[in-house]
Amino acid sequence: MDILFISKYLVVIALIILMLAALRAGAYKSTSMGLLASSVIINAFAVVLLIGGDIYNLGFYRDISLALIFFGFVGTVVFAVVLGGDDK
């Protein structure tokens, strides 16, 4: 096993730990914290997919992670605008 393979798995493990931490932080009472946690989990999952696709040579994982990053951003911003309301 070369060091590159091990380091990819290290990043995946770290991302899984961060997803669990974000899930714990998202249980805070405010809606914004849940929004932040969901955004972080989506981005972490996109990076996990990207690294998984790189390990197993699967091309379409990159497309899925691109869609997750882009539409995750759009959904987060739209929800934040709806939550914040209009400017006075």
Add this chain to the structure above:
Amino acid sequence: MIEYVQSALLIISAFLIIISAVGVLSLSKGTKNVVYARIHIFGVFDIACIIAMIAIGQYLLAGIYFILAPFTAHAIANAYWKKEDRENNLDLVTDEEVVDDNPFIQSKEKMQALESENSEKLKADERFSVTMLEIDEGE
């Protein structure tokens, strides 16, 4: 040689991700401005993801993520400030939450009631009233 550089970047990103996870969990609920602090900590995670994407050769995705991540953080912080931040935004503070000991913090409803009360007093004050005399020229 390139493999070692890629491995170093991935290990650095894993280290940053672990640091951000520990930082998020170490903040207690009683901490002041905890949501802003967590948004700040997740900024470290964003940069770690960008480093990981560069390490595995996805430069376009890294660039897109580098541009989009600050917009997300700002949108969430702005929404929290407008509707849920009762520590810093006085517009959201109601009468029940205002501490009477502090004379500098008053609720918005109370101040508006005081202002309308003063304006009614000023209207009733005779010093500001204007009388109109009717002059009959025929007499």
